[in-house]
Amino acid sequence: MSMQSLIETRLREALSPTSLSIIDESHLHAGHAGWREGGETHYRVEITAEAFSGQSRVARHRMVNAALAEAFDRGLHALAMKTHAPGE
Amino acid sequence: MSAHETIDTEVKTNDVVLFMKGTPDFPMCGFSGQVVQILNYLGVDYKGINVLDDEGIRSGIKEYSSWPTIPQLYVKGEFVGGCDIAREMFQAGELQQFFTEKGITVKQGA
Numbered sequence: 001m002s003m004q005s006l007i008e009t010r011l012r013e014a015l016s017p018t019s020l021s022i023i024d025e026s027h028l029h030a031g032h033a034g035w036r037e038g039g040e041t042h043y044r045v046e047i048t049a050e051a052f053s054g055q056s057r058v059a060r061h062r063m064v065n066a067a068l069a070e071a072f073d074r075g076l077h078a079l080a081m082k083t084h085a086p087g088e
Numbered sequence: 089m090s091a092h093e094t095i096d097t098e099v100k101t102n103d104v105v106l107f108m109k110g111t112p113d114f115p116m117c118g119f120s121g122q123v124v125q126i127l128n129y130l131g132v133d134y135k136g137i138n139v140l141d142d143e144g145i146r147s148g149i150k151e152y153s154s155w156p157t158i159p160q161l162y163v164k165g166e167f168v169g170g171c172d173i174a175r176e177m178f179q180a181g182e183l184q185q186f187f188t189e190k191g192i193t194v195k196q197g198a
Contacts, residue, residue, distance in 0.1 A: 057172075058167070058168075058169050061155075061169065061170070061173065062154070065155065065156050065157075078119065078157060079157060080171070
Protein backbone atom coordinates (compact mmCIF):
# COMPACT_ATOMS: atom_id res chain seq x y z
CA MET A 1 0.00 0.00 0.00
CA SER A 2 1.36 3.43 -0.86
CA MET A 3 1.90 5.90 1.97
CA GLN A 4 -0.95 8.02 0.64
CA SER A 5 -3.36 5.06 0.73
CA LEU A 6 -2.14 4.01 4.16
CA ILE A 7 -2.74 7.49 5.56
CA GLU A 8 -6.16 7.73 3.96
CA THR A 9 -7.23 4.24 5.05
CA ARG A 10 -6.12 4.69 8.65
CA LEU A 11 -7.71 8.13 8.99
CA ARG A 12 -11.01 6.94 7.53
CA GLU A 13 -11.04 3.91 9.84
CA ALA A 14 -10.17 5.85 12.96
CA LEU A 15 -11.99 9.15 12.53
CA SER A 16 -14.71 8.71 9.89
CA PRO A 17 -13.94 12.13 8.43
CA THR A 18 -16.66 14.06 6.63
CA SER A 19 -13.93 15.71 4.59
CA LEU A 20 -10.34 14.67 4.05
CA SER A 21 -7.56 15.92 1.84
CA ILE A 22 -4.08 14.46 1.78
CA ILE A 23 -1.32 16.14 -0.17
CA ASP A 24 2.13 14.66 -0.70
CA GLU A 25 4.56 17.54 -0.28
CA SER A 26 7.67 15.38 -0.20
CA HIS A 27 9.06 17.02 -3.34
CA LEU A 28 9.13 20.36 -1.51
CA HIS A 29 11.60 18.90 0.95
CA ALA A 30 14.02 17.28 -1.49
CA GLY A 31 17.49 17.07 -0.01
CA HIS A 32 16.26 18.04 3.44
CA ALA A 33 16.79 15.81 6.48
CA GLY A 34 14.17 13.09 6.52
CA TRP A 35 13.60 13.21 2.79
CA ARG A 36 14.47 10.08 0.88
CA GLU A 37 14.50 8.95 -2.72
CA GLY A 38 10.99 8.07 -3.79
CA GLY A 39 9.37 10.63 -1.50
CA GLU A 40 6.34 9.66 0.59
CA THR A 41 7.83 11.37 3.63
CA HIS A 42 6.14 14.76 3.96
CA TYR A 43 2.37 15.13 3.90
CA ARG A 44 -0.23 17.79 4.54
CA VAL A 45 -3.61 16.68 5.81
CA GLU A 46 -6.78 18.68 6.22
CA ILE A 47 -9.48 16.76 7.99
CA THR A 48 -12.96 17.44 9.29
CA ALA A 49 -14.46 14.94 11.70
CA GLU A 50 -17.19 14.85 14.30
CA ALA A 51 -14.66 13.13 16.61
CA PHE A 52 -12.86 16.48 16.96
CA SER A 53 -15.85 18.28 18.47
CA GLY A 54 -14.96 19.64 21.88
CA GLN A 55 -11.36 18.47 21.59
CA SER A 56 -8.31 20.72 22.00
CA ARG A 57 -5.82 21.19 19.20
CA VAL A 58 -3.30 18.94 20.94
CA ALA A 59 -5.93 16.25 21.49
CA ARG A 60 -6.95 16.38 17.82
CA HIS A 61 -3.37 16.10 16.64
CA ARG A 62 -2.85 13.19 19.01
CA MET A 63 -5.86 11.41 17.53
CA VAL A 64 -4.44 11.83 14.03
CA ASN A 65 -0.93 10.84 15.09
CA ALA A 66 -2.27 7.76 16.89
CA ALA A 67 -4.21 6.70 13.81
CA LEU A 68 -1.05 7.06 11.75
CA ALA A 69 1.40 5.24 14.05
CA GLU A 70 2.04 2.62 11.37
CA ALA A 71 2.70 5.33 8.78
CA PHE A 72 5.27 6.98 11.05
CA ASP A 73 6.89 3.57 11.57
CA ARG A 74 7.06 3.17 7.79
CA GLY A 75 8.90 6.42 7.21
CA LEU A 76 6.34 9.19 7.37
CA HIS A 77 8.56 12.01 8.54
CA ALA A 78 6.49 15.18 8.66
CA LEU A 79 2.78 15.74 8.86
CA ALA A 80 1.32 19.21 8.65
CA MET A 81 -2.31 19.19 9.65
CA LYS A 82 -5.42 21.28 9.89
CA THR A 83 -8.19 19.74 11.93
CA HIS A 84 -11.79 20.88 12.02
CA ALA A 85 -14.92 19.77 13.76
CA PRO A 86 -18.02 20.08 11.56
CA GLY A 87 -18.99 23.74 11.30
CA GLU A 88 -15.53 25.12 12.06
CA MET B 89 22.18 11.35 32.64
CA SER B 90 19.79 9.54 30.30
CA ALA B 91 18.22 11.35 27.36
CA HIS B 92 14.90 11.32 29.17
CA GLU B 93 16.44 12.95 32.24
CA THR B 94 18.21 15.54 30.10
CA ILE B 95 14.94 16.41 28.36
CA ASP B 96 13.03 16.49 31.61
CA THR B 97 15.60 18.82 33.19
CA GLU B 98 15.53 21.20 30.21
CA VAL B 99 11.75 21.27 30.16
CA LYS B 100 11.48 21.90 33.90
CA THR B 101 14.29 24.42 34.32
CA ASN B 102 13.55 26.68 31.34
CA ASP B 103 10.33 28.67 31.05
CA VAL B 104 10.14 28.31 27.28
CA VAL B 105 11.92 25.50 25.44
CA LEU B 106 11.79 24.65 21.77
CA PHE B 107 13.09 21.27 20.66
CA MET B 108 13.96 21.88 17.05
CA LYS B 109 16.14 20.94 14.11
CA GLY B 110 19.02 23.38 13.91
CA THR B 111 19.35 26.41 16.15
CA PRO B 112 17.28 29.59 16.51
CA ASP B 113 19.92 31.36 14.39
CA PHE B 114 20.11 28.59 11.79
CA PRO B 115 16.96 26.47 11.69
CA MET B 116 17.49 23.34 9.59
CA CYS B 117 13.83 22.64 8.95
CA GLY B 118 10.99 24.86 7.77
CA PHE B 119 8.64 23.75 10.53
CA SER B 120 11.19 24.53 13.24
CA GLY B 121 11.93 27.82 11.49
CA GLN B 122 8.29 28.86 11.62
CA VAL B 123 8.12 28.45 15.40
CA VAL B 124 11.41 30.34 15.79
CA GLN B 125 9.93 33.21 13.76
CA ILE B 126 6.83 33.31 15.94
CA LEU B 127 8.81 33.29 19.20
CA ASN B 128 11.19 35.93 17.89
CA TYR B 129 8.30 38.07 16.70
CA LEU B 130 6.71 37.88 20.14
CA GLY B 131 10.05 38.70 21.74
CA VAL B 132 9.81 35.76 24.11
CA ASP B 133 13.00 34.49 25.75
CA TYR B 134 13.39 30.82 24.97
CA LYS B 135 15.94 28.08 24.78
CA GLY B 136 16.32 26.25 21.50
CA ILE B 137 17.58 22.68 21.70
CA ASN B 138 18.95 21.22 18.50
CA VAL B 139 17.85 17.60 18.35
CA LEU B 140 20.21 17.00 15.42
CA ASP B 141 23.10 17.29 17.89
CA ASP B 142 22.01 14.27 19.91
CA GLU B 143 20.30 11.17 18.57
CA GLY B 144 19.18 10.23 22.08
CA ILE B 145 17.32 13.49 22.48
CA ARG B 146 15.99 13.32 18.93
CA SER B 147 14.31 9.98 19.55
CA GLY B 148 13.70 10.62 23.25
CA ILE B 149 11.70 13.78 22.71
CA LYS B 150 9.24 11.87 20.54
CA GLU B 151 8.56 9.51 23.43
CA TYR B 152 8.66 12.18 26.13
CA SER B 153 5.31 13.66 25.12
CA SER B 154 4.18 10.81 22.84
CA TRP B 155 4.44 13.22 19.93
CA PRO B 156 6.01 11.85 16.75
CA THR B 157 7.29 15.06 15.17
CA ILE B 158 9.64 17.96 15.77
CA PRO B 159 9.50 20.88 16.60
CA GLN B 160 7.95 20.68 20.05
CA LEU B 161 7.25 23.71 22.20
CA TYR B 162 7.16 23.57 26.00
CA VAL B 163 6.13 26.37 28.32
CA LYS B 164 6.63 26.10 32.09
CA GLY B 165 7.02 22.36 31.80
CA GLU B 166 3.88 21.91 29.75
CA PHE B 167 3.79 20.58 26.19
CA VAL B 168 2.07 23.15 23.99
CA GLY B 169 2.30 21.59 20.55
CA GLY B 170 4.19 21.44 17.30
CA CYS B 171 4.45 23.86 14.42
CA ASP B 172 0.81 23.83 13.27
CA ILE B 173 -0.55 24.30 16.77
CA ALA B 174 1.90 27.09 17.61
CA ARG B 175 1.03 28.85 14.36
CA GLU B 176 -2.74 28.45 14.78
CA MET B 177 -2.54 29.70 18.36
CA PHE B 178 -0.38 32.64 17.27
CA GLN B 179 -2.73 33.58 14.43
CA ALA B 180 -5.71 33.43 16.77
CA GLY B 181 -3.92 35.58 19.37
CA GLU B 182 -4.07 32.68 21.80
CA LEU B 183 -0.34 32.13 22.05
CA GLN B 184 0.31 35.67 23.24
CA GLN B 185 -2.46 35.25 25.81
CA PHE B 186 -1.11 31.87 26.86
CA PHE B 187 2.38 33.26 27.49
CA THR B 188 0.97 36.14 29.50
CA GLU B 189 -1.15 33.79 31.59
CA LYS B 190 1.94 31.72 32.29
CA GLY B 191 3.82 34.80 33.43
CA ILE B 192 6.11 34.88 30.39
CA THR B 193 7.03 38.35 29.15
CA VAL B 194 5.80 39.05 25.63
CA LYS B 195 7.41 42.13 24.14
CA GLN B 196 5.18 42.31 21.09
CA GLY B 197 1.48 42.76 21.81
CA ALA B 198 -1.25 40.72 20.15
